[in-house]
Amino acid sequence: MRDAEILVGYDGSTDATVALRWALEEARHTGQPVRLAYVFEWLTVAGWVGPGVTPGVWPDETARRQVEDLVGKAAADATATHPGLTITSDVYDGPPALVLQERSAEAGMLVLGSRGHGGFGGLLAGSTAVSVAAHAHCPVVVVRDGTGGAPDGPVAVGVDGSGPSLVALGFAAERAARRQMPLRVLHAWTPGPAAAAGVPDERAAVEQALEPWRRTFPQLSVTVDLISGSPAAMLIGASRSAQSVVVGSRGRGGLAGMLLGSVSQQVIQHANCPVAVVRER
Numbered sequence: 001m002r003d004a005e006i007l008v009g010y011d012g013s014t015d016a017t018v019a020l021r022w023a024l025e026e027a028r029h030t031g032q033p034v035r036l037a038y039v040f041e042w043l044t045v046a047g048w049v050g051p052g053v054t055p056g057v058w059p060d061e062t063a064r065r066q067v068e069d070l071v072g073k074a075a076a077d078a079t080a081t082h083p084g085l086t087i088t089s090d091v092y093d094g095p096p097a098l099v100l101q102e103r104s105a106e107a108g109m110l111v112l113g114s115r116g117h118g119g120f121g122g123l124l125a126g127s128t129a130v131s132v133a134a135h136a137h138c139p140v141v142v143v144r145d146g147t148g149g150a151p152d153g154p155v156a157v158g159v160d161g162s163g164p165s166l167v168a169l170g171f172a173a174e175r176a177a178r179r180q181m182p183l184r185v186l187h188a189w190t191p192g193p194a195a196a197a198g199v200p201d202e203r204a205a206v207e208q209a210l211e212p213w214r215r216t217f218p219q220l221s222v223t224v225d226l227i228s229g230s231p232a233a234m235l236i237g238a239s240r241s242a243q244s245v246v247v248g249s250r251g252r253g254g255l256a257g258m259l260l261g262s263v264s265q266q267v268i269q270h271a272n273c274p275v276a277v278v279r280e281r
Helices: 014-030 061-081 096-106 127-135 163-179 193-197 199-216 231-241 262-270
Strands: 006-009 034-040 087-093 109-113 140-143 155-158 183-189 222-228 244-248 275-278
Touching: 006 014, 006 096, 014 034, 014 061, 014 109, 014 140, 014 163, 034 061, 034 096, 061 087, 087 096, 096 109, 096 127, 109 127, 127 140, 127 262, 155 163, 155 231, 163 183, 163 199, 163 244, 163 275, 183 199, 183 231, 199 222, 231 244, 231 262, 244 262, 262 275
Parallel strands: 006 034, 006 109, 034 087, 109 140, 155 183, 155 244, 183 222, 244 275
Antiparallel strands: 140 275
């Protein structure tokens, strides 16, 4: 799906504008088309309003035209600054998280700001971003305002041997190779005498997972770091010097029914750079 479009959730908010800027930079390297998606949720007035009176809805058609103008202008401005890219826009009806999840089935990547106009000030990542990252059919990149990442830093990826983390490793390796960036592979382990004795085995397992990607991208610069402590703390720490952080949707510690693990959620909330959450299609 690398040639499929980059879908950007756009609502005119500051975080959405930051997400669009990130997506355009990504498309500049990959040549992928970019589509801005504004999801327009109609809210019906609840309750009985009297005989012969239809329930009201908000926003009205005037508001919808304003939304179409907003997202259309954003696409036109992006086309003007990136003339080599194909940039389109659409307005969709329905609950934002559900619509974006459905649209992600045809996308190569979905890029979101961490909070839109509906976000609460104290919430670092809004419910839409977390929900979409859990359910989307393609990799989801969450970009928070003020966390653009280190331009010359590595693509950092957390690997714990779980299926989602190995999918994340492949995504990270391909992205780093395409952008000619170094790849930093991180694996957390628990300190202690027994754990210390098993470190060589832990490193061997990571190297084994890396081996096909080293063959595929022989020019890729790779470092492997085994770090003691919490996986979330490890990845958040790595985000301070990374261009982006890649995580699987769930790791070894995730509950079977939990689509987005606690580590992924913590990294989305607190990372100092854009975060890509990858799960199998």
